[in-house]
Amino acid sequence: MAAVSAAILCQLKAGDHIVAARALFGSCRWVVETLAPKYGIEFTLIDGRFLENWEKAVKPNTKVFFLESPTNPTLEVVDIEGVAKIANQIGAKVIVDNVFATPLLQKPLELGAHIVVYSATKHIDGQGRCLGGVILSDKEWINEHLHDYFRHTGPALSPFNAWTLLKGIExxxxxxxxxxxxxxxxxxxxxxxxxxxxxxxxxxxxxxxxxxxxxxxxxxxxxxxxxxxxxxxxxxxxxxxxxxxxxxxxxxxxxxxxxxxxxxxxxxxxxxxxxxxxxxxxxxxxxxxxxxxxxxxxxxxxxxxxxxx
Ligand SMILES: Cc1ncc(COP(=O)(O)O)c(C=O)c1O
CATH class of the missing domain: 3.90.1150.10 (Aspartate Aminotransferase, domain 1)
Structure with missing residues (x-):
C-alpha cells in the first residue's frame, strides 16, 4: 500500500482531481476516498468497465486516473488502452494496479499506462514471507515526482526483504x-x-x-x-x-x-x-x-x- 499511496500522492496537490474505478481493493479505495480528500484532492469513483464513464468524469483539474484490472475480487477488467487514450487527451496520468494480472499476463506500460504498481507481497514474493511494493514508470516521471517524495517520506524496503523479493522474481x-x-x-x-x-x-x-x-x-x-x-x-x-x-x-x-x-x-x-x-x-x-x-x-x-x- 506504500507503493500505491506514493504513486498517487507524489504527483498530486490540493485542488487536483482523481478519477478512479470504484472496483478497488479496500485499502486502495480508502486512499482515494478518505486520505486524498484530507489534503484537498478531489475524487470521482466510476464504473470503470465503460470508457464513456472515464470521459464523463473528467474535470478541468483531473490529473490522475487510477484502476485495477482485473479487479479484486470480482475480476472485472478495464480497457487500459482506451483509458490511456482519454488520459493523454487531457494530460492526465494513468496508474494501473497490476497485481491481479501479474507482470507476466499483462503489461500496462505497453498498453499506454504511465505508472504501474504492484503489491510484491503477492506473486512476486509468492511464499508469504514479506511485504513489499513496486512502482514502475519512465525515468522522467520518477525523477520529477517520485524521487524526492520517496527519499523524504521513507516507504523503504529493508535490504533483506528486497533480496527475498528479487529471489522471488527468479x-x-x-x-x-x-x-x-x-x-x-x-x-x-x-x-x-x-x-x-x-x-x-x-x-x-x-x-x-x-x-x-x-x-x-x-x-x-x-x-x-x-x-x-x-x-x-x-x-x-x-x-x-x-x-x-x-x-x-x-x-x-x-x-x-x-x-x-x-x-x-x-x-x-x-x-x-x-x-x-x-x-x-x-x-x-x-x-x-x-x-x-x-x-x-x-x-x-x-x-x-x-x-x-
Ligand atoms: C489489488 C491490490 N492492491 C494492493 C494491495 C496491497 O498490498 P499489500 O498488502 O502488500 O500492502 C492488495 C492487497 O491485497 C491488493 O489486492
Whole structure:
C-alpha cells in the first residue's frame, strides 16, 4: 500500500482531481476516498468497465486516473488502452494496479499506462514471507515526482526483504504459469457444480468482457471468483471443509488460498457499495497455488459434498 499511496500522492496537490474505478481493493479505495480528500484532492469513483464513464468524469483539474484490472475480487477488467487514450487527451496520468494480472499476463506500460504498481507481497514474493511494493514508470516521471517524495517520506524496503523479493522474481514465471493453469482448471470444475451459482475467470469464454481480455491479457489470471448459491453460510462451510486450500486474505502465494471478501478484504464497504461491485455474501475468491491441479479439484469436490446444493 506504500507503493500505491506514493504513486498517487507524489504527483498530486490540493485542488487536483482523481478519477478512479470504484472496483478497488479496500485499502486502495480508502486512499482515494478518505486520505486524498484530507489534503484537498478531489475524487470521482466510476464504473470503470465503460470508457464513456472515464470521459464523463473528467474535470478541468483531473490529473490522475487510477484502476485495477482485473479487479479484486470480482475480476472485472478495464480497457487500459482506451483509458490511456482519454488520459493523454487531457494530460492526465494513468496508474494501473497490476497485481491481479501479474507482470507476466499483462503489461500496462505497453498498453499506454504511465505508472504501474504492484503489491510484491503477492506473486512476486509468492511464499508469504514479506511485504513489499513496486512502482514502475519512465525515468522522467520518477525523477520529477517520485524521487524526492520517496527519499523524504521513507516507504523503504529493508535490504533483506528486497533480496527475498528479487529471489522471488527468479521463479515468478514458473509459478504464474502453474497457478494460471490451476486457476483455469478449478474455474472449469466449479462452473459445473450445483452448489455454485456463478464463476468469473478471465480465462473463460463466458467472462462478460472476454473481448477486452483477449486484447490486453496473455492469460487468465491466477485468481477465480465464484458465488455459492447458499450465501455466506455455504461459502463458510466450503472454506472450512477444504484441506489443501487454506483460508487466508493473501493471494498469489505458492499455496492455494481462499477468502470471503464480504467479511475480510471488503468488509469496510457499505452493503450498497459491495452490491455495486458484485460482492455478495456468497462470493468467494480463490487464489491458485502451484499444487497438482488434481489435488485441488479433489479437495473442492470433497469439500463441496458438505455444502447443501
Ligand atoms: C489489488 C491490490 N492492491 C494492493 C494491495 C496491497 O498490498 P499489500 O498488502 O502488500 O500492502 C492488495 C492487497 O491485497 C491488493 O489486492
Amino acid at each position: 521463479t515468478l514465471p514458473l509459478r504464474v504459469r502453474q497457478q494460471s493453469e490451476n486457476a483455469s482448471r478449478v474455474a472449469d470444475f466449479l462452473a459445473e457444480q450445483n452448489q455454485v451459482a456463478k464463476v468469473i475467470y478471465p480465462g473463460r469464454k463466458d467472462h462478460p468482457q472476454a473481448d477486452i481480455i483477449a486484447r490486453q491479457m496473455k492469460g487468465g489470471s491466477t485468481l477465480v471468483c465464484f458465488e455459492m448459491k447458499g450465501g455466506k453460510e455455504a461459502a463458510f462451510a466450503l472454506q472450512n471443509a477444504l484441506d489443501v486450500v487454506l483460508i487466508s486474505n493473501n493471494l498469489g502465494d505458492s499455496k492455494s488460498l481462499i477468502t470471503h471478501p464480504a467479511t475480510t478484504t471488503h468488509k469496510n464497504l457499505s452493503d450498497e457499495a459491495r452490491a455495486e461491485l458484485g460482492i455478495s455474501p456468497g462470493t468467494v475468491r480463490f487464489s491458485a497455488g502451484i499444487e497438482d491441479s488434481e489435488d485441488l479439484i479433489e479437495d473442492f469436490a470433497r469439500a463441496l459434498k458438505s455444502v447443501q446444493a
